[in-house]
Amino acid sequence: MDTGLQQLLDQHAARELLRLVVVGSVDDGKSTLIGRLLYECDGLFEDQISAVRKASAKRAAAVSVPSEVLVQGLKAAAGADEEELDFSLFTDGLRAEREQGITIDVAYRYLSTARRKVIVADTPGHIQYTRNMATGASTADAAVILVDARLGVLPQTRRHAYIASLLGIPYLAVAVNKMDLTGFDRDTFERIGTELVDFAHALGFEGVRLFPVSASRGDNITRPSARTPWHEGGTLLAWLESLPHQRRQDDAPFRFPVQYVLRPHQDYRGLAGQIASGTVRVGDEIQVHPSGRRTRVAGIDTFDGPLEEAASPASVTLRLADEVDASRGDVLAHVDQAPLSLHQLDAMLVWFGEQPLDCSRRYLVKQASRTAPAHIERVLWRKELADLSEQPAESLSLNDIGRVRVVCRRPLLTDPYRDNRRTGAFIIIDALTHDTVGAGMVLGPVEDSAKGEVASSLVTQPERRGRLGQPGAIVLLPATPDASSRAFQLERRLFDLGWHVATAPGDVEVALALAAAGLVALVHSDTPQTRRALRADARDAGAAWLELEASEDLEQHLDQILTLREAAR
């Protein structure tokens, strides 16, 4: 291989990943800015450019246009080269977006610079789609916020800056756009800049930089502009390349949410997952949460061979020295660095649901590899984005942000979001519609639990067992068509034998409540999700558990259940 090619390959291989989110209000020129970045970083191909050239001409020729656009159209007709291109057409990919001239949904673009592979989240500015802005911001290392030089800082600008800070983005660039339409006026730029910089510092960004730009003409994007001789801050691209690589999590406490158990044969049991933070070595003493069992790491396995050490964000498989119970949803951590284990927690929440948050409704919380039924106990306050004040609120509506108290039926193994963006984040799923209705960031344990409040039942499980003469237990029937009638037959037989027993269709909450009250709950469900949730929840709640096999008949099932009472004696 020639050395030039070798260098090229090495250079590309050594590129670091940077995730960027571009935000701003409607018509601030986000799509144009991103189109320009792609164009000037050679992220576009000739056929894409010519397609946009055609569409630009078509759009310019169509319907009534404001005079400002007409002037551009005339320029295009006069043969001006790249200024005739409507750069936003490189990015607005949906038909409805092109029809309406707005960005509806977050889109991801990719560009390469000499040092970086940049994933750009192109987010909608329209207030109706704020949730999509939060989506783009959740993984970003840096944000660019656009402000129209003629309009200055808008409420939506402040909202976006706040969301970016809330989601933990450390670096912010403010691009004051359309400077060409203000004659590159330095005073305008500085007035807007000062206002936003003060606001951004109050929000806690680590670094804030200002750029006077024209996205449509290309000033200070990748090339310094001769029209802003007073600007000494360089170009947007130079800033992107200068940012420190995303904060590595190698030194943070080790967190390994178990994603999947690999069990190809009897002699191999591997816990597969992606290291959320920290570093792990073979021989390390670790603890499985929530069970608290301790063991050592016996091996770190990968397809490419065993490793002595692995760090975030690697996806690996861990083998443990002892046969300890660990499955999906559990978290491995070093013995002296346990995560928080929280049934109740306070969190910041961005609400996405078309229906407002309903404290009486059942939701699911997905955090790391764990999904837990939950409800929102109450809304502590709602953020008023106009002045960043905290307003009392009963609920949160679409795009509201607030502080809430979440109660989960299984404990979340988590960290405060400010310490760990991976383990401190969660989404809220509507249990009924399955829509993702919220994004949450863990603040920590609840702060003001009332004195004298009773936290758990005053009747213990051994007391119940003594009175009823049986353990509370969940018995899951096989997923067969006759599961429900089989459950009733078993219930009858057990009842006649003097058992305290009840039958429930596959409702996890009901089953747990029955078992907790000391009853034997005969449960059937043919949906894998419910069966999985039942197993996991019974395990976390420490309830006695029995799963019956489809191959067995009624008598065999009965015999199996009867062993529960013997085991309890």
Next chain:
Amino acid sequence: MSEHTFARASHLSEMEAESIHILRETVAEFANPVMLYSIGKDSQVLLHLARKAFHPAPLPFPLLHVDTTWKFRDMYAFRDAFVARHGLRLIIHRNQRALAEGINPFDHGSQKYTHAMKTQALLEALAAHGFDAAFGGARRDEEKSRAKERVFSFRDRHGQWDPRRQRPELWNLFNGRVDAGESMRVFPLSNWTELDVWHYVLRERIPVVPLYFAAERPVIDRGGTLLMVDDERMRLRPGEKPELRRVRFRTLGCYPLSGAIESSATTVETVIHEMVNARQSERQGRLIDHDEEGSMELKKREGYF
């Protein structure tokens, strides 16, 4: 190329870890997943990542090849050899009714043909086997409507995609909840670019169909598109005469609909070199993308990958 250089390759390793996470997450959350296998380079990379994700266990899902019967002969040969060598479970599905009706890319046009042999065939296969999640190798850099695609892309009971009703997707937390009959398309390579794919093919020494590398092949020039005459079924127009030219393919589909490019790149390294200097996008050679503006989006709404 030394292993050492690549051990420090930051963005490729990070994307590999991310893709493996997505693969495992899907298998953990769905009862009956399947991996779409189209024999192209993206499929090969996806399959390689899947083998990494579940090593040392075998793949916990089968592969599904939706066969239009018009793929290049080299692709079929590669598929059969690869599947046999690695002991993979492969389901091959063809739209039998469309085949019986003789639907082909020449008489019926690329739109009708694609709808019948790809979209319809795929929906048939997913329904017949009751798959609730299907992995695809699509990348967001391929096409503008793909750039809007989620990693976990929800499909209704009819396999349809509604871009306005996509679930927000934050961090690496994927919402995999579906009701009976609904399904998810899962795209672990969403954040990869064409260049990343080739770098990864090089780094991992992943075998790909030889058609990606330049060789003398019989082609005709039809309105600027170089079409390879792969077998006797190719319909030549008056005056068209196949001639041997040194070409290769950047993207592989059905041979009457895949444009070749003139090239001298015969190794992965030279392919990468050529691509860095290329001024045409990968999908430029895909005739089915250019039926009209927004064409891919419409196909996806109907259930196309």
